[in-house]
Amino acid sequence: MHTDRSKVLLFGSGGVGTIAALNLEVGGHAEVTAVLRSNYKAVKERGFEIASCDHGTLKGWRPTEVVDHVPKASEKQFDYIVCTTKNQPDCPPALTDLIAPAVQPGRTVIVLIQNGLNIEKPVFEAFPNNIVLSGVSMIGSHETEPGVIEHDDNDRVLIGPFHNKNLSTKDEEAAARDFVRIYSAGGKTDCELQLDVNFARWRKLVYNACLNSICALTGLDTGRIRLADGAIDGLVKPAMEEIRAAAKAVGVHLPPDVCDFMINIDPLTMYLPPSMLGDIRKGNFTEFENIVGEPLRVGTALGVPMPTLQVLYHLLQAIQWRTKEARGRVTIPPKGTFVAE
Amino acid sequence: MHTDRSKVLLFGSGGVGTIAALNLEVGGHAEVTAVLRSNYKAVKERGFEIASCDHGTLKGWRPTEVVDHVPKASEKQFDYIVCTTKNQPDCPPALTDLIAPAVQPGRTVIVLIQNGLNIEKPVFEAFPNNIVLSGVSMIGSHETEPGVIEHDDNDRVLIGPFHNKNLSTKDEEAAARDFVRIYSAGGKTDCELQLDVNFARWRKLVYNACLNSICALTGLDTGRIRLADGAIDGLVKPAMEEIRAAAKAVGVHLPPDVCDFMINIDPLTMYLPPSMLGDIRKGNFTEFENIVGEPLRVGTALGVPMPTLQVLYHLLQAIQWRTKEARGRVTIPPKGTFVAE
Numbered sequence: 001m002h003t004d005r006s007k008v009l010l011f012g013s014g015g016v017g018t019i020a021a022l023n024l025e026v027g028g029h030a031e032v033t034a035v036l037r038s039n040y041k042a043v044k045e046r047g048f049e050i051a052s053c054d055h056g057t058l059k060g061w062r063p064t065e066v067v068d069h070v071p072k073a074s075e076k077q078f079d080y081i082v083c084t085t086k087n088q089p090d091c092p093p094a095l096t097d098l099i100a101p102a103v104q105p106g107r108t109v110i111v112l113i114q115n116g117l118n119i120e121k122p123v124f125e126a127f128p129n130n131i132v133l134s135g136v137s138m139i140g141s142h143e144t145e146p147g148v149i150e151h152d153d154n155d156r157v158l159i160g161p162f163h164n165k166n167l168s169t170k171d172e173e174a175a176a177r178d179f180v181r182i183y184s185a186g187g188k189t190d191c192e193l194q195l196d197v198n199f200a201r202w203r204k205l206v207y208n209a210c211l212n213s214i215c216a217l218t219g220l221d222t223g224r225i226r227l228a229d230g231a232i233d234g235l236v237k238p239a240m241e242e243i244r245a246a247a248k249a250v251g252v253h254l255p256p257d258v259c260d261f262m263i264n265i266d267p268l269t270m271y272l273p274p275s276m277l278g279d280i281r282k283g284n285f286t287e288f289e290n291i292v293g294e295p296l297r298v299g300t301a302l303g304v305p306m307p308t309l310q311v312l313y314h315l316l317q318a319i320q321w322r323t324k325e326a327r328g329r330v331t332i333p334p335k336g337t338f339v340a341e
Numbered sequence: 342m343h344t345d346r347s348k349v350l351l352f353g354s355g356g357v358g359t360i361a362a363l364n365l366e367v368g369g370h371a372e373v374t375a376v377l378r379s380n381y382k383a384v385k386e387r388g389f390e391i392a393s394c395d396h397g398t399l400k401g402w403r404p405t406e407v408v409d410h411v412p413k414a415s416e417k418q419f420d421y422i423v424c425t426t427k428n429q430p431d432c433p434p435a436l437t438d439l440i441a442p443a444v445q446p447g448r449t450v451i452v453l454i455q456n457g458l459n460i461e462k463p464v465f466e467a468f469p470n471n472i473v474l475s476g477v478s479m480i481g482s483h484e485t486e487p488g489v490i491e492h493d494d495n496d497r498v499l500i501g502p503f504h505n506k507n508l509s510t511k512d513e514e515a516a517a518r519d520f521v522r523i524y525s526a527g528g529k530t531d532c533e534l535q536l537d538v539n540f541a542r543w544r545k546l547v548y549n550a551c552l553n554s555i556c557a558l559t560g561l562d563t564g565r566i567r568l569a570d571g572a573i574d575g576l577v578k579p580a581m582e583e584i585r586a587a588a589k590a591v592g593v594h595l596p597p598d599v600c601d602f603m604i605n606i607d608p609l610t611m612y613l614p615p616s617m618l619g620d621i622r623k624g625n626f627t628e629f630e631n632i633v634g635e636p637l638r639v640g641t642a643l644g645v646p647m648p649t650l651q652v653l654y655h656l657l658q659a660i661q662w663r664t665k666e667a668r669g670r671v672t673i674p675p676k677g678t679f680v681a682e
């Protein structure tokens with residue numbers, strides 16, 4: 001074991017996280033402890049089975065360590081905690097509570113390779129003296145069954161610091177540079193430093209808040225949505241222009257061609273289901289609050305008209321409620337009973 | 342057989358149509374020939390099995406005649422053709438083509454007990470000298486399997502004439518009155534004359550274009566949509582106000598409380614799935630063009646802002662495309678093939 005290897009705790013080892021762990025391990029500058037939940041037993045017994053467009057086929061692969069709970073900082077110290085779970089602030093427990101045992105105040109760097117806007121805010125609040133990095137990923141990778149990863153669209157990650165006014169920008173940027181170094185070392189990923197995190201995140205929202213959410217609501221993948229009557233011109237483009245307008249209102253200037261770029265980012269006939277469509281198909285919660293709700297709230301607070309996003313948001317909110325009911329998080333009056341209203 | 346009985350051809354004997362046939366037959370002033378399609382074999386063999394909140398339980402019930410095709414007018418003459426099929430102008434064949442063999446120009450009265458706006462236009466065009474009546478139904482009735490009808494919410498129908506400038510209003514109104522007479526004669530339905538068809542249809546659109554479409558898109562029934570976070574205030578009410586504004590623009594003044602009335606029209610704990618939710622759950626086409634598209638086109642042409650309906654329309658249009666693909670009406674390039682764009 002090299003003493004100069006960074007110690008990384010990975011929280012969330014599904015499609016995105018497992019490929020992140022793989023990149024970190026193959027570079028030789030990091031050793032990864034992965035916290036597994038639903039796939040712990042499968043991976044403990046058989047390792048991961050990975051079919052990756054970047055790494056080829058791996059059977060029985062495991063990161064340095066596999067655990068079923070977040071280790072306490074008093075037992076093991078980590079340089080980085082990389083969070084690659086879905087982010088659903090409306091569905092407790094909060095990410096910050098889950099990773100808290102492993103966070104050393106003022107020391108551990110927290111990397112959020114997660115979707116959406118304002119995801120750093122609860123992390124700043126919980127850990128006000130820790131550097132928090134942003135990871136914007138454009139990977140296509142899914143866990144098809146516990147421990148089985150299909151990675152069919154190349155890993156591309158943009159890393160940069162979320163600026164915390166308690167901390168030195170220089171230190172934050174150095175941490176971002178270091179993370180890019182250890183993540184890229186294996187040479188099988190396109191991981192880049194992008195210091196303008198706001199730009200990176202708003203740019204990805206053009207895809208996520210619009211194409212991802214509209215695919216989720218229509219049940220169409222990113223290929224079919226381009227073939228379906230009226231969907232691109234009637235829905236996707238108007239929604240994307242609203243995101244561009246909201247971005248502009250916060251000083252992020254996205255070029256007009258970003259919309260077409262995002263619509264065509266994957267070859268049509270890959271027929272890829274974006275993340276929220278996958279979530280809904282599996283009956284999982286979606287990340288609609290960070291992906292649609294936050295940009296909508298930011299934009300409308302600044303007076304930007306966002307009528308399309310407004311409707312998409314409320315539809316996704318109703319579907320989230322449906323999932324909550326299906327999972328017993330909300331209960332409804334029994335059929336046929338009288339309800340005073 | 343009484344010679345004064347009206348001869349009625351019923352086209353579409355599902356949940357709505359079978360109860361219409363039953364009302365017409367039990368009144369004793371009509372004899373119904375029902376054209377069956379998917380349920381022909383079941384009903385020919387065993388009759389209908391009906392559990393009705395208005396008529397009680399019937400087993401083996403049949404109208405006067407059951408046929409599997411539209412009879413030719415040269416073989417049998419009908420006073421009325423009652424159409425209770427779903428109306429999907431975007432999915433040929435057109436209703437007018439289907440009923441054409443039985444229509445005697447200038448004689449047969451065509452009754453459209455169907456949802457939506459402007460449904461009379463293609464009928465006027467195909468049969469310019471026939472009286473066309475509007476039926477606005479608020480029934481809750483579903484065919485759960487071929488020939489099995491669950492009728493759980495009372496039959497309420499408003500009948501009135503669609504005004505055709507080729508014809509005498511007096512004759513049109515007389516036909517409407519006569520149809521109400523034969524439909525109501527059994528005393529087990531709430532069938533009323535409403536000469537202001539535009540008012541009746543726009544009023545029902547408050548329910549159909551908004552609650553029905555939003556339930557369809559969220560997968561929630563009319564009870565759950567009232568319980569789900571933000572759905573009524575964020576979606577249903579804004580959509581309903583857009584319909585009210587569009588109605589006002591065409592001179593139909595719907596009172597402000599129509600929105601609350603329609604939201605609460607069914608007891609919450611009935612958890613009723615409105616028609617388009619049922620359609621989508623079954624993988625059937627929806628009537629989104631007449632229910633959402635037409636009022637949207639009418640309103641926006643008159644300058645009414647309808648941003649919510651606009652989004653709902655395009656989402657339903659994309660889902661309709663999905664159904665078309667599932668049913669082989671559209672084909673897509675095979676997975677992994679190159680598509681020039």
